[in-house]
Structures are given as C-alpha cells and as structure tokens.
Amino acid sequence: MTSGPGAAREVNLMPLIIVSADDFSQGREIAHRVAGVLGYRYVGRDLLASVAEQHQVSQEELVQALEDPPGFLTRRSRRQRLLAFIEEGCLQQLQDDGVVCYGLAGHLYVRGIAHALKVRIITEVGQWAQAIAESEGVPLERAQKVVERRKEEQKRWSQDAYNLDQSDPSLYDMVLSLDTLEPDKAVEIICDTAGYRKFQAMTYSRKLMQDKALASRVRVELMKSFPDIKVEANDGTVVAYLQSLKKDQRKKQEAVRQLAGGIEGVRHVEVHVIRDYFGQAAQSSR
Amino acid sequence: MSDNLQVLLLDDEPIVGRRLKPALAKIGCEVEVFEDPEEALARMAQQEFDVVVTDIRMDQIDGMQVLEFVRERWPRSKVIMITGYAMMSLAREAMEKGAFDFIAKPFKPDDLRKVIAKAAKALGSEIDFGAAEVDKANG
Amino acid sequence: MAEGPARPGGAPPPPGDELSEEAAAIEGRLGLARDAEQARRALLARPRFSLRLQIFLGNAIAFLVAVAVAVALIASSHRMESKTRFLEIVNDYVMQVEQARRFEKNFFLYGTNLSDAQDNVFQAEAILNRNAEELAAIMGADWRRQVLPNLHSYARLLEKLGQGAHRDQPVGKAERLKLQSQVRAQGQQMVSAALAVLSKEKAALSEVIARSRQLLFYSMGLLLVFMVFNAYWLGSRMLSSIGRFGQYAGRIASGDFTPVTPTRRYRDEFTELALAINSMIEELEKREAVLVQSHKMRAVGTLTAGVAHELNNPMNNITLTAHMLQEDYADLDDPERREMIDDVVAEASRAKKIISNLLDFARESGSQLEPLDLPHLLQETIALAGNQIKLSGIKIDFQSSGNLPRVHGDSQQLQQVFLNLILNAIDASHKRGSIHVLVLPADEPNYLAVKVMDEGTGIPAHILGSIFDPFFTTKEKGKGTGLGLSVSQGIVAKHGGRIMVSSQEDKGTTFTVVLPVTTIPAQLGSEKA
Structure with missing residues (x-):
C-alpha cells in the first residue's frame, strides 16, 4: 500500500471519488488521470485479482458479474455472491480517503456517504458509436445499434443487480457529458470539485x-x-x-x-x- | 491564560455537558459548558475558544448559526458539530460552512477526544492522550 | 373518562333523542361485520312476498275471474236453452190445440173434421207426455194437474159432440148449443192458459239474457280495475326499490358503508339485491380498512425516520454516561455514581417514551369507538409529529376553545386523519413557517371543527377540486401515494363529518374537519336506566 490509513487520517481534507461511465475505457482514462493529478490512490479492476484469489474464483467470472446483462442463463444468486466479494474488497480499500475508485460498481453501493464524490461520465450515442466505428472498422449505423444496446444492457444490469437505474442522475453528485466537455476539462472539473469543503471526510x-x-x-x-x-x-x-x-x-x-x-x-x-x-x-x- | 486547550461545549441536553466536561478535562482541556445557545454566543463574542463543540438541532438558535458565527468571529477556532439528526446533506452543509468535523450521536467520549486531539494538532499543539489510551484498552 | 360498553350497532336509539340517534348512526357506520350480520338477519326475518309471487297471484286471480264468468255464462246459456226448448214445446202444444179448435169450428159449421180435431188433441197430449221432464222442470211436478184436466175435459167434450153426430141429433138443439158453447169455452181457456205460460216464459228468458249480459259487463270492469291496480302496485314496488338502490349506490360511493336495512314489511327479489349489496359493502369496507391501515403504515414510516433521529439524543446520553462510569468508576464517589446511574435510567425511559407513542399509533387495532376529547387527541397527534416538526424547523401552534363537548369515534383513525393533515402542512410550509391547529365549535350547531392551517405555497385553484381524489398527488414521484386525503375523507365521512379545504396561493392552505358532537355520557345513563 502506498499510504497507511493513519497517514491519510491526519490530513482531514480528501474525499473519495467514485467514477462511473457509459464508456468503460473513457471513464477509466479520466479516473486514472484524476488520481494522478490529485495524487490519490487509484482503485480499479486490478483489485479483482486479489478478490479472485481470496475467494477462490476466477477473475473472468468477476468481470462477467460486473458486466454481463441479466439473461436467460444468468445464475442470479451466484452473480450476487461474486458482486458481494467485489463490494467487500472495494469497501475495504475505501476506508482510506483520497482514493479514486472506478469500475467496481462503487456508485451503486457507496451511498449516503458525505465524503464520497460520485461522478458519472456520460457519452452520447453518436460520439461513442463513431469511436467504435473507427476503432473496429464497422459501419456507423451498426456501431450505433451496438452502443444503444450496450446502454440498455448496462441499465438492465444495474436494475437487476442493485435495484437501481445507474442512468438516473440523482444517484450522482455530478454528471459530466463528454459531448460538451473535453476529457481534459472533465478531469479539471473533477479535481476542482474534490477540493470543495463539502466533500471532505469527517468522523x-x-x-x-x-x-x-x-x-x-x-x-x-x-x-x-x-x-x-x-x-x-x-x-x-x-x-x-x-x-x-x-x-x-x-x-x-x-x-x-x-x-x-x-x-x-x-x-x-x-x-x-x-x-x-x-x-x-x-x-x-x- | 494557560496553554490548555480552551473548549466551549454547547448542547441543549444537560447530560452531554455533565459527562463530557470531566472527560475532556482529562486530556487537558479547559471546558466551558452551555445549554443555551444565546449564552454561548454571548460568551464567544467576548472570548476566543480553540475548539467549539456544538449540537445542531436546538430550539431558538441552530448549530449552523453558531458555526457561521464562530467562523466569522474567530476564523482560527475549530468547530466540531455533534448531532442526532445526522444526514448526508446536513453533514455536507456543515463541512461547507467550515466545520472542522462532524460527529453523529450517539458517540463515545473517546470519539470526541480523538477529534479534539486532531483539532489540537491542526492548531499546532499536541495533546496528552494518556487517559484516552487507557480507555481504549478497556473498550 | 366515561367509557361505555360497546353498544350493539343495530340497537334502536330511544325515540325523540336526535343526538343519540346520530351517535347510533355513526356507530352503525363504523361497525363492521356485526352490523352486516344484523342487517342480513333483519332483511331475511320479514315474510316473503316476491314480485314473482305478485305477478303469479295477479294472473291467477284474473284467470279465476275469467273462469267464473265463463261458468256463469255457460250456466245462464244452459238456462236460456232450456227455456227456449220449453217455449218450443209450449208453442207446439198451442199449435196443436189451435189446430184442434180450427177443426172444431169446421165441425160446428160443416159437421166435418171432428176426428181431425180429436187427432190434434191426442197430438197435443202426446207432445206434453213426450216432454214431461222439461215441463216438470219448469212448471213443477204438478204440471199435469194444471194442463191435463183442461185437455181431457176438452177431449171428452169433443167425444160427446162426436157421439151426438153419429146418432143423428139424438140430443135436442138446446143441448147441442150448450155443448157447443162448453167446447168453445174449454178450448178458449186452454189456449189462453197456454199463451199465458208462453208469455211468462218469454219474459223470464229475456230476463236471463239481460242478467248474463250484466254479469259479463260488470266482471270485465272488475277485472280491468283489478289488473290496473295490480300493475300499478307492481310498478311502484319496482320503481321505488330501484330508486332506493340508486340512493344506496350514491351513499356507498360517498364512503358511507352502513349496511342496507329493511324499509318494507316483506322481502322479495330486491332483498336478494340488498343482501348482495350488503356483502359488497362488507368487502368494500374490508378493502378500505386495508387501505387505511397501509396508509397508516406509510405515515408510521415517515415518523420512524424522525423518531430514529430523536432517539439518538437519549442514546447519546446513555452512551456517554455509561462510558464515563466505566472509565472513572474507581475515582467516583457513591453519590456521583448514583447520579450517573439515575441519568441512564431516566434517559432509557425517555427513549422508551419516544418509541411508545409511535408504537401505540402503529399498533393495528380493531375499530374502537369511544367518546373522544378532540383537543387532547390533537395534542397527542402533534406530539406524534413532534420530531417531524422539529426536523423541519416549523413552529406549530395549538389552540382550543375551552369546554368543548366530545365526539364519538375511533381515536386511531381520527388521529391518522389529523396526522396526515399536519404532515401535509409540514411538507407545504416554508422553512421557519408556522402551522396553526385549532379546535372550535363549527358554524352549524352540534358540530366541532378542527382547522389545520399552514402558511405555505397554497394549492392552485384549478387542482383544488381534485385533491381528495384517490391517487392525486402534487408531491414528486415516490414521495406521495396520493391516497392520504382520499383515505382521510373516507374516515371522516364514516364519522358523519366532512373535510373541507380552502387555499390561497402563496398565502397558505386551511383544511377543516367537521365532526358531529355526541352526548354519549347521557346516552349511557339512559341505557343503564
């Protein structure tokens, strides 16, 4: 660990930043950069390795539990257990403040915590589809359909797993749209907001x-x-x-x-x- | 004045003052206890306290008003909010208005002692936490 | 407080006591299955006189009258027939006699045909003998004595005449003339007697005909009157029942779930309908009770959040005291320890009290009717909402006119109504606003009014009319069910009261609950007597 809990508690200023995004890779990049700028610890999918080891499950299975939409073959109780493993591992990490957390569904179970700054990064269908079309070389129309389906799947997943609609803005302190903001600007806004006294950790x-x-x-x-x-x-x-x-x-x-x-x-x-x-x-x- | 930490404690529940005064005295704080916010404000108008501990939900004057008053009158003072009505929105409001910390009732004497020790450290003076350490072993 | 034994809802109130009648009515509206069962028994206790039976009886009576008329007509036509037959016989007889007389005349003039005349007399007698039965039926058994002696003496006279003729005037002329006049007189008498019978019977016949005509006329008239009356009766029975059921439907729609009770002396098909409606009312009432309860639990949920926070204060006092006692036990002297333990005990009971109010309110209890002190009930309700009031920072002000009569009702249900109004007022109020709660006599006599006034945003005029509708809400999604006022209205209506609203935008809203006053203590006294 980079910093012990005792050290973090001496400085009574740092919030937790919990980022989630429509587009996984874009969100991850922004979360990483926020951690870098603020000097916070980044807690992300890397954590899954230790969670998998601790509970004797495969890492792929954990990722599937976080991503796969509910379907005919979903074993709900199994998935809920895997999610509980992830939740436990993640919450353990969030005992220190000054953490950026991404990709572990934290926005769905860290609720009502005054020093958790929850950020949602949204991407409109058009731009996201264009990115997919470019990177994977598929026609734009098909990419659009893929994106729409993915958004719908994410929504269904959150409703099935946590009984919450993760596209509901009231879950977040801040919703940033990458259609109007450059990623740089988004990072800047998040870092600024993290400095507000409002989001400071307290007893x-x-x-x-x-x-x-x-x-x-x-x-x-x-x-x-x-x-x-x-x-x-x-x-x-x-x-x-x-x-x-x-x-x-x-x-x-x-x-x-x-x-x-x-x-x-x-x-x-x-x-x-x-x-x-x-x-x-x-x-x-x- | 001595170099003891000057603490003002305001809570309209008399028991809180009765118990916390000796508890904080043990770690070297000089504590003045008030149950009436008006009297507390009048006292603070005269004198600076290092640490102000205040309840939020009180009749007549709200703890938030006390916080605002202290932040304006004595910017150096650390204000610790204690409340039975803890909610995320209230906590964030208090922090935004410059509270040093926010503690939900019910709390243990040690919880407050730790926060006061932290406040003392932020003010640049160390607190002898001897008494509190002993209790920790018991708990 | 005088608490009366639960009176049976259906017990008839003492006549002339209007207030107690009202109390009984309220009780009736509040009672549940018990009332329905009583109503059912009362409905079924009456003798049955169904519409079907009335229709059947009406038709049967009309049919019987028709049969009677037909029988009478057959009888009279039979009489006419026998009279006609008799007339024919008499006619034949008269013809024979007259024929005999014509031959008799010829004999007197020309000395011929005497045997023919005798022949005719035989014929006439033969006619009489042939129809002896008919004659006996009309003229009586002694008809022979009336008719035959004349005929026989006439026949003998004719025979005498015949003998005289054969002996070539053996008798003198004078004697012959005497005989001749005798024959004539006899013949004359015979004919006139027969004619007299004939005319008498003709008159009798025409009388029979006239009478049967009258019978027909009067019986048709009677039948017409009967059928008109029956149809009118049947119609009014149905129409008045339909009208009554229309009223029931309106009454039920307005939330009055009193079972339908008998209004007539007999039962019929509409009784079946009344029973069906009563069981529907029972079902509706059960559902309403569930609705009321679930709405109450929502209110309890709202209050629980406040109570949870309020509990934190005594919990904190206990925690701090216990910890300090643990920490300093050895250093404290006895009175100090004692004081701290007393504090713990006192705070624990304070915590208990905070919860017990809510628990009392939350407890699911059957409908319990008692005379209620409204100001006291409202103070309790305000205490119940105390945490919400404290949380919202709103001031609440309670006023009551002194010495108010009691109302009769279910304290929990009425408390639910007032709590709902107060919580709504809190939601509508601005921060640091105030709410006024008043209890005072209403404008109309024998009613009390409870007013809950806020100084909030007010209700826009265009939705004021729909605020009591079920599922109507102005609160954001997930915050309100839109059932609060609808349920409240139902409860108040059951207590025989009304709930009214007036609102001015940006000035505030006033809800007024009007409840009837009851004189239950007096009622109890009269019951004991």
Whole structure:
C-alpha cells in the first residue's frame, strides 16, 4: 500500500471519488488521470485479482458479474455472491480517503456517504458509436445499434443487480457529458470539485464507511449459508435480515449469530427474520 | 491564560455537558459548558475558544448559526458539530460552512477526544492522550 | 373518562333523542361485520312476498275471474236453452190445440173434421207426455194437474159432440148449443192458459239474457280495475326499490358503508339485491380498512425516520454516561455514581417514551369507538409529529376553545386523519413557517371543527377540486401515494363529518374537519336506566 490509513487520517481534507461511465475505457482514462493529478490512490479492476484469489474464483467470472446483462442463463444468486466479494474488497480499500475508485460498481453501493464524490461520465450515442466505428472498422449505423444496446444492457444490469437505474442522475453528485466537455476539462472539473469543503471526510461519514465495510464483510461470510441475507452494521453491532419460514426461524437465527459472531470487528449480532422482503428493500434504499 | 486547550461545549441536553466536561478535562482541556445557545454566543463574542463543540438541532438558535458565527468571529477556532439528526446533506452543509468535523450521536467520549486531539494538532499543539489510551484498552 | 360498553350497532336509539340517534348512526357506520350480520338477519326475518309471487297471484286471480264468468255464462246459456226448448214445446202444444179448435169450428159449421180435431188433441197430449221432464222442470211436478184436466175435459167434450153426430141429433138443439158453447169455452181457456205460460216464459228468458249480459259487463270492469291496480302496485314496488338502490349506490360511493336495512314489511327479489349489496359493502369496507391501515403504515414510516433521529439524543446520553462510569468508576464517589446511574435510567425511559407513542399509533387495532376529547387527541397527534416538526424547523401552534363537548369515534383513525393533515402542512410550509391547529365549535350547531392551517405555497385553484381524489398527488414521484386525503375523507365521512379545504396561493392552505358532537355520557345513563 502506498499510504497507511493513519497517514491519510491526519490530513482531514480528501474525499473519495467514485467514477462511473457509459464508456468503460473513457471513464477509466479520466479516473486514472484524476488520481494522478490529485495524487490519490487509484482503485480499479486490478483489485479483482486479489478478490479472485481470496475467494477462490476466477477473475473472468468477476468481470462477467460486473458486466454481463441479466439473461436467460444468468445464475442470479451466484452473480450476487461474486458482486458481494467485489463490494467487500472495494469497501475495504475505501476506508482510506483520497482514493479514486472506478469500475467496481462503487456508485451503486457507496451511498449516503458525505465524503464520497460520485461522478458519472456520460457519452452520447453518436460520439461513442463513431469511436467504435473507427476503432473496429464497422459501419456507423451498426456501431450505433451496438452502443444503444450496450446502454440498455448496462441499465438492465444495474436494475437487476442493485435495484437501481445507474442512468438516473440523482444517484450522482455530478454528471459530466463528454459531448460538451473535453476529457481534459472533465478531469479539471473533477479535481476542482474534490477540493470543495463539502466533500471532505469527517468522523461521521468515515464511521459510516467503516460500518459499510463491516456489513459487507459479514454479508460475504453469511452468504455462504444464507444467499439472500441483508446486513447492516453500526459500530460493531450487526443486524442481519433474513427470510425464513417460521419453523426454522430459531435455528437460522442461532446459525447466523454463530457465524457472524466470529468475524473480526463484530461485537453484537441481531437477527431479524422478515417476511416482507420487498418492503425491507424499499426501506433500506431510502 | 494557560496553554490548555480552551473548549466551549454547547448542547441543549444537560447530560452531554455533565459527562463530557470531566472527560475532556482529562486530556487537558479547559471546558466551558452551555445549554443555551444565546449564552454561548454571548460568551464567544467576548472570548476566543480553540475548539467549539456544538449540537445542531436546538430550539431558538441552530448549530449552523453558531458555526457561521464562530467562523466569522474567530476564523482560527475549530468547530466540531455533534448531532442526532445526522444526514448526508446536513453533514455536507456543515463541512461547507467550515466545520472542522462532524460527529453523529450517539458517540463515545473517546470519539470526541480523538477529534479534539486532531483539532489540537491542526492548531499546532499536541495533546496528552494518556487517559484516552487507557480507555481504549478497556473498550 | 366515561367509557361505555360497546353498544350493539343495530340497537334502536330511544325515540325523540336526535343526538343519540346520530351517535347510533355513526356507530352503525363504523361497525363492521356485526352490523352486516344484523342487517342480513333483519332483511331475511320479514315474510316473503316476491314480485314473482305478485305477478303469479295477479294472473291467477284474473284467470279465476275469467273462469267464473265463463261458468256463469255457460250456466245462464244452459238456462236460456232450456227455456227456449220449453217455449218450443209450449208453442207446439198451442199449435196443436189451435189446430184442434180450427177443426172444431169446421165441425160446428160443416159437421166435418171432428176426428181431425180429436187427432190434434191426442197430438197435443202426446207432445206434453213426450216432454214431461222439461215441463216438470219448469212448471213443477204438478204440471199435469194444471194442463191435463183442461185437455181431457176438452177431449171428452169433443167425444160427446162426436157421439151426438153419429146418432143423428139424438140430443135436442138446446143441448147441442150448450155443448157447443162448453167446447168453445174449454178450448178458449186452454189456449189462453197456454199463451199465458208462453208469455211468462218469454219474459223470464229475456230476463236471463239481460242478467248474463250484466254479469259479463260488470266482471270485465272488475277485472280491468283489478289488473290496473295490480300493475300499478307492481310498478311502484319496482320503481321505488330501484330508486332506493340508486340512493344506496350514491351513499356507498360517498364512503358511507352502513349496511342496507329493511324499509318494507316483506322481502322479495330486491332483498336478494340488498343482501348482495350488503356483502359488497362488507368487502368494500374490508378493502378500505386495508387501505387505511397501509396508509397508516406509510405515515408510521415517515415518523420512524424522525423518531430514529430523536432517539439518538437519549442514546447519546446513555452512551456517554455509561462510558464515563466505566472509565472513572474507581475515582467516583457513591453519590456521583448514583447520579450517573439515575441519568441512564431516566434517559432509557425517555427513549422508551419516544418509541411508545409511535408504537401505540402503529399498533393495528380493531375499530374502537369511544367518546373522544378532540383537543387532547390533537395534542397527542402533534406530539406524534413532534420530531417531524422539529426536523423541519416549523413552529406549530395549538389552540382550543375551552369546554368543548366530545365526539364519538375511533381515536386511531381520527388521529391518522389529523396526522396526515399536519404532515401535509409540514411538507407545504416554508422553512421557519408556522402551522396553526385549532379546535372550535363549527358554524352549524352540534358540530366541532378542527382547522389545520399552514402558511405555505397554497394549492392552485384549478387542482383544488381534485385533491381528495384517490391517487392525486402534487408531491414528486415516490414521495406521495396520493391516497392520504382520499383515505382521510373516507374516515371522516364514516364519522358523519366532512373535510373541507380552502387555499390561497402563496398565502397558505386551511383544511377543516367537521365532526358531529355526541352526548354519549347521557346516552349511557339512559341505557343503564
């Protein structure tokens, strides 16, 4: 690691910058350059190697979980588990501020964090299609169709995996269009914005990030036995929500307590058995 | 004045002051506690404090107004916001208005001590964190 | 507070007591299955007199009258026939007798044909004998004594005449003349007797004919009157029922779910309809209850966010105190420790109180009717919304005229209405605005009014009319269901009240809930008596 957490916390200024983009490679380039200009650490797809190793899965599978639109052959619970691995790995990295995060779907699970500056970089169909047409030597019309389909797929993926539409601008602090801005200008704007006091890290939002990281760590462990468990954490207290039939409620609750209790950082475990899953989902997404 | 850190603590919950005053005294802070924002503002009009700890949601005067007042009157002072009504928008607003830090209630005495130590460091004076270190071992 | 036992909704209120009647009506509107069951029993308890039965009976009666008329006509035509037959017989008889007399005259003049006359007399007697039965039927069993002696004496006289002729005037001229006049008188009498019978019977016949004509005329008239009456009755039965059901439909549409109760003394096909409507009402009421509950849970959700924040203060006090107690335990003296523990206990109960208000409100409970102190209920409601009010930075001001009568209703449901209005007012208000809540007697007697006034943006006139419509909302997507005011209106209507709105753009909006006052304590007293 380039800088220890202690060092980062001394300087109480740096936000997290979470970038996502319509066009993957353009977004990656801008995120890289922002990290370079600000001297922040870049957390991107490279992380997947260590995640894959830690959980004994292939890196390709992780990339597929992040990219493939939901289809007939999608194994949803498998994909959600892989995404949980990525989320856990990523949140671990985001405990330090002064990080630019890209390509790990962070914009869909880092929510309500005051010092996370969330940027969406959009590209209109026309320009993107032109780039594809040029680089791959296909007719423009076909490239346009490809682009349109890809946008639609991304939307469907986010809705299926996180129940959010990632093309909804209200998810972001800032939406930059590469149709009106040069990439240089976009980088400049992001760096300027990162300097606003508004996006500074503070005890409150750092604690929320710690809670999120703990929750995701516990969730990854519990998902082995309870694939659709939901976990919230607050200062070492973990609340797990799981669906259960009434008869094996006690058994499951006890099992969750056993599993979660052994995880580092967990002081107290509470298990809520829920029947109305959708209501719960709606509440936790508020 | 001594070289102790001068701290003003404003919260309309009396227990907060009663508990935090000795807690902060232990790390060498001189703490003045207020429950009424008007009185606190009057006091701050007279004297500069190194650190101001204020609740946000209070009757009559809002913690944000206290923050604005301090930032204008004593730009050097570090203002720490504590609130039970923590939300992202409120936190960002406080930071934008120049708060040094923002802590959500409920918090442990140590949480505030750490932030105050950080503020002291930013002000250029080290704090003896001895007492707090002992407690950490307990927790 | 005097809390009465739940009165059965269908119990008839004491007559003349208008207020308690009203209370019973409200109770009726609020009661659920119990009322429906009572209404069902009352509807079915009446004797059955269906429209089908009325149609059947009407037709049957008309048919029976027609049959009776036909029978009467057949009987009278039978009588006419027998009279005619009798007249024919008498006529034949008279003809024979007259023929006999003509021969008798010839005999007197020319001395011929006497045997012919005798022949005719035999013929006449033969006619009589041949039709003995008919004659007996009309003239009575002693007809022979009336008719035959004349005929026989005439026949004997003719025989005497015949004997005289054969002996070549064995009798003197005087005797012969005497005999002759005797024969004539006898013949004359015979003819006139027969003619008298004939004319008498003719008169009887024409009377029979006249009577049967009258019978026909009157019975047709009677039948016409009966059928007109029956048709009118049937029609008015159907039309009035259809009219009533139209009223029911309107009433149900306006949110009054009182079951249909009997209004007539008998039951019919419309009773089936009433039962169907009652079960529909029951179903609607169940659905409305679900709607009310789900809307309540939304309000609870809104309040929960505020409560969660509000809880942070006592939680913080407990956390700080507990940590300091842990840290300094050895250095503190007993009174200090005691004070800190007291603080923890007090703050814990404060936390409990913060939640318990909300829990009380959130608890799903059956419809419970009781006399309610509206100002008290509103104060509770304002306390419930307290965190939202605090969060929004809006001031709320509550005023109530002293000594107001109670209203009768479901405290949870009414609280839901007022909470909804207050939360709406908070949403509509500007930051640092204020909301006024008033309870006062309404303009009309025996009603109380609750006013919730904000100083917010107001509601534009063109949408003011639709704010109570279901699914109408001005809030952004995902923020409002558009059911709040619609549900509130339903609840208030069930309590026999109204909800009204007036608004001025940029000045603010006033919602007024008007509820009927009840004199339940007096009612309870009269019930005990």
